[in-house]
Amino acid sequence: MVTQLLTFLLIFMIIAALKALMTPRLLSAAISLGAVGLGVSFVFLLLRAPDAAIPHIVVEILVLLLLIRAAIRREVKTVSGQRDIFGAAVAAVLLLLLLALIVPVFSEDLSFGAQPVWAVTNPQVELASAHYLSRGLSETGSANIVTAVLLAYRGYDTLGEATVLFAAILGALVLLRPRARKPLEEK
Amino acid sequence: MTGMTVIVKTITRWTAALIFLYGAYLVLYGHLSVGGGFAGGIILACSYVIMILAYGGKETIHALPKAVAARLDSIGALAFLILASLGMFGGFFFSNWIRDIWPGQQFRVFSAGIIPLANIAIALKVCVSLFLIFFILASLRMTRKGDKIEFRSEEVD
């Protein structure tokens, strides 16, 4: 059941993304993108990851609002310009080559949501995820194992992720400052 | 009159604080049930963002000006780093030194040492970051001078 729903959602998201790419109107492109984002949130919910779904859905709605506002305010409503046939052809060929490798790997070698392949052949080894579930509470004191992993076992990664966000914001603030250059003062 | 109609404003007035409380709950109970600093921080930011959307920029911006927001951003990130660095005294970077001293009781608020504190620091950081993203995008103006197009940020109207 979950698999069918996931497949349906994926197809829906692909169609919405294509629509966003192809449509000449900025507003409908923004709305289609919003549909893609909501699809992702539903996927998270289906996979029982509310910790990921909550922020995602909120951010999606916010971004959608902003995009719609931006699309309405601009006088330019359509995107024009010729598409580069040669570039598109090269991209398509590369994409096909990549798909030729990716499709068999994902359809045959790896099954979705299953245990790592290596763990199936070596059942005697305890995986990190099993350790988190069995000992997470007693070792970290955090009843929510997701938080235990995020902030205790892999807190260093979380610090890094917060830093990525910080760098992005700082970069945006830097690029939008009113005046970038100033004349040199000669001494 | 800036902002949207009286209906939107009133509903915002009714709900903004509720959203804020829910965000605070997600942050403070992040180590106990679903939630955490990232999710909670985003929802905290939402309570500000809907106020900007409903009331227009001028009303809300002076409550949290850009310069202050940028500072809080740094401070939130720094607080997380300091929490982690203080772990050096417990032996390792990121070691849970508060829990070593005072373990607390499982399934209660004060139980996981630095984890709730780290959640609060992340929430502050994420909340202010998202607010800044919104601010930057909302205040972006495109100006044309001949064939030169410039994007500049201005005060929100």
Added chain:
Amino acid sequence: MRRVAIFIVSFIVWCALVWPYNSANIAPDGTGTAWDLQSIVLGLFVAFLTALLFKEAFTTQPKNMFSPLRILWLLLYLPVFLYYCIRANLQVVYLVLHPDMPIKPGIVKVKTKLKTESGVTALANSITLTPGTLTVDVVNGNELYVHWLVVESADEDKATEIIVSRFEFFLEKIFV
């Protein structure tokens, strides 16, 4: 005064938020209760923060906020609203299923006697939630433009009588 009102409401909301978790996680040895001291202290702090940050949350007239009479009227209003809502639903179902689809859509202007912003908003939302009518805009604080599926009367007073007065009676008592 207003801040005190926000503080109290916030604290109640906080307790409602944490209660499900706390009551579901009473430790097996009996320690910890649904009214956990830690969460209450935290709640007081969060409510204080909310009162500090939001100067206009929930209400503009904190004096009347906790008057029992208003809450009584609100409790009375809910079933009345539900009745109108269900009735309107059935009417719309009838319209949709009717072979001729006897609709006559249009926008009418109505007036309300409600003074407060909250009252007007509640009225507008009540109208919108009732199928068949939809509030489009509010102007000058007391004039509502309503989209009506079957315009029974284009006259302002008549329309006001039909659409507004059934809710207004209660809302006037609630949002004094």
Added chain:
Amino acid sequence: MMNQMHFLLPLAIAIPLGMGFILPLLGRKFTRLADVLANLTTASLVVLSVLLLISNVQLGKPAVYWFGGWQITASGTIFGINLVLDGLSALMITLVAVVSFAATLFSSRYMDQYTARGKYYGLFMLMITGMNGCILTGDVFNLYVFLEIAAVSSYALVAFGCERDELEAAFKYLILGCVASTFVLLGVVLLYAQFGALNMAQLGQRIASVEPTRGSILALLLLLSGLGVKAALVPFHAWLPDAHPSAPAPISAMLSGVLIKAIGVYAIIRVIFNVYGFTDQLGMTLMILGTLSMVVGVVLALNQWDFKRLLAYHSISQIGYVVLAIGLGTPLGILAGLFHLANHAIFKSLLFLSAGAVQYRTGTRQLDEMGGLAQRMPSTSRSCLVASMSIAGVPPFNGFFSKLLIIIACVQAGRWGFAIWAVIVSILTMASFMKVQKYAFYGKLKEKWAQIREVPLVMRYSMILLAVLCLAMSLLIVPGISAAVLEPARDALHQGVKGYQEAILVLLGSGG
């Protein structure tokens, strides 16, 4: 005492990270304070990295640091993140620290032409954090996270001037960089889905324990192409010639000098040598990619008149040398490659700094508009000459020895064809830099440059420091010094997957 230094490891990340959060707080009034703090930070990083280098030599084996004390369990489960200090990472963080110290010293006057100094230094520090994190980490997902930190801050730094060209270059860099990062992430995800491990040592152990599968090959391909974009190897190099010249000069120096190595080449060789294990096919792939980069880079550089753009093309070419040499897989080849990597970090950043110094006074990057600047800017001219001779491979500068070693290594491995290409590219490089010297610094002084002056003192010091290093690093060829610096780095790679695992997994199994 010195072999206990590895508890200082997280400081290499925490110091620049903390400063990266603090420095943006400093506003317009505190410009000089920001300069001082940034220079102090990079200077302390130099001290720290030298300490770590020495402690690594004395310890004689890799040191491991587990965050939060989440060490490997007795049953072999790894659930924390670790930092690894071996010869290679010690060499790399020293390079990063030295180049960034020179760059901050140069920035303290060069950046006078821009606003927002605090934010500039903030991004700069975050970039250093990202690179140090990438270099020291022993965990593939963590590698991705810090790669993103370095990349995101470098996007903003490339566009720091906010001019049209700079924004365009940064945008191109951003798009390609994001695609590359996604590839890396996908590769990491695939690896985890198959082997259930993120720790590099454990991953290497599990990959080696089974026959190569389609999945692991796909993961390797994704990682190689993603990191290849970051390293600007030739089929993936399109962003570099725009991005590197557009950035402010100290940033160009950082990007070309260390960034493409720390998050590109270093990550590639770590993945190949310590996770997947070196094979002849992989070596051949590296050699072909390297030779392509070497040739294409230098050919495209020949026709350039934009000073910094020319240097950017040479970066592609020199990175090609490094990858070619390491792809040989022989001890001498790896040694030569790492030696050249270190040398390139020094002389390429010096070249970018001197190009920046010229631009600071003349305001132009076009070689044909300059001329005779040696008369007016003697220090800049001399340090640029040193760097040019280094990159062109003139003895006794460091570039000569590393190129010589690379060619000897090629011949020794029986790869005559690659050796011949290396010689040809070397000659073309020399030609290209003779052009630079002739048009920019020698020849007749143009009238409009008659009044210009030498750049301020700190900028000169920064360039002289690097020029001295260009000469001093020739000493690394001396056996004793090489044994202390280069050979541990070579051993870290040459011992391959087994050596890396033994260092990390066994060492900690006994509770260390």
